[in-house]
Amino acid sequence: MIEHASYLTCRPSQLLNLGNFLLVLIPVPALLLLNDLIDRHLLVRFIPENMEDPMLWMLVFWGIVTGANLVYHMLRIQSIRYEITAEELQFHSGILSRKHEYIELYRVKDFQVQRPLIYRIFGLGNLLIYTSDKTTPVLKMAAIRNPRTIYKTLRDLVEQNRREKHVFEVD
Numbered sequence: 001m002i003e004h005a006s007y008l009t010c011r012p013s014q015l016l017n018l019g020n021f022l023l024v025l026i027p028v029p030a031l032l033l034l035n036d037l038i039d040r041h042l043l044v045r046f047i048p049e050n051m052e053d054p055m056l057w058m059l060v061f062w063g064i065v066t067g068a069n070l071v072y073h074m075l076r077i078q079s080i081r082y083e084i085t086a087e088e089l090q091f092h093s094g095i096l097s098r099k100h101e102y103i104e105l106y107r108v109k110d111f112q113v114q115r116p117l118i119y120r121i122f123g124l125g126n127l128l129i130y131t132s133d134k135t136t137p138v139l140k141m142a143a144i145r146n147p148r149t150i151y152k153t154l155r156d157l158v159e160q161n162r163r164e165k166h167v168f169e170v171d
Contacts, residue, residue, distance in 0.1 A: 008084040008153055012077055013124050013143040020073045024066045031058055082141050084154055087161060089129070091139060103139065105161040107131045109169065111154070113147050127151055 075095050083090040089108070091101040108131050115125040125147035129139045144150060162168070 007086065007157065008150060010082050010141070010144045010150060012080050012141070013122065013145070014074060014077055015119070015122055015124060016077050016143045017070070017073050018118070020066075020070050024063075024070055027062060027066075031062065082144070084150075084157065086157065089139070089154070091136075101136055101139075103129075103131055103133050103136055105154075105158045106165050106167040107133045108154070108158045111151050113151055115147070119143060127154075129154070 079093055079095050081092045087105055089103045093099050108129055110130040112128040113125055119125050123145060124143045127141040127144060127147045127150055131137060
């Protein structure tokens with residue numbers, strides 16, 4: 001088996017998990033406020049008096065559920081890796097069950113760089129790669145560092161690969 005040296009390796013940023021981080025932080029003050037409103041304005045208590053502090057138990061439960069969810073999403077993002085070699089683009093993902101996808105560079109048809117405001121603040125962006133590959137017609141490299149640099153490197157390798165393999169695109 002011939003191993004190709006990797007020209008470029010990149011991973012997505014954990015900024016993709018911003019919504020999950022906010023899901024953990026925002027409801028805590030909301031639950032505390034809700035507890036206060038229930039104690040002040042409802043005459044009938046839905047929670048038995050003999051429980052020490054039901055809101056504490058709700059917060060602990062919320063923390064465990066959302067914490068486990070956050071850890072899962074962080075591991076999922078951490079397990080993603082993109083590798084660009086001389087002949088192919090490789091995409092690796094999965095926590096327990098790994099998935100490896102390979103796209104021959106001569107199959108790449110077009111690129112698109114997206115840089116939303118929040119990503120630009122952190123020097124990140126998305127690189128969409130349109131291909132003629134049957135299993136992966138569009139590959140989105142989300143929240144990667146320096147997407148324009150990666151685009152230029154990948155574009156040069158695609159052109160070089162097409163010349164070497166004598167592949168020409170016909171519209």
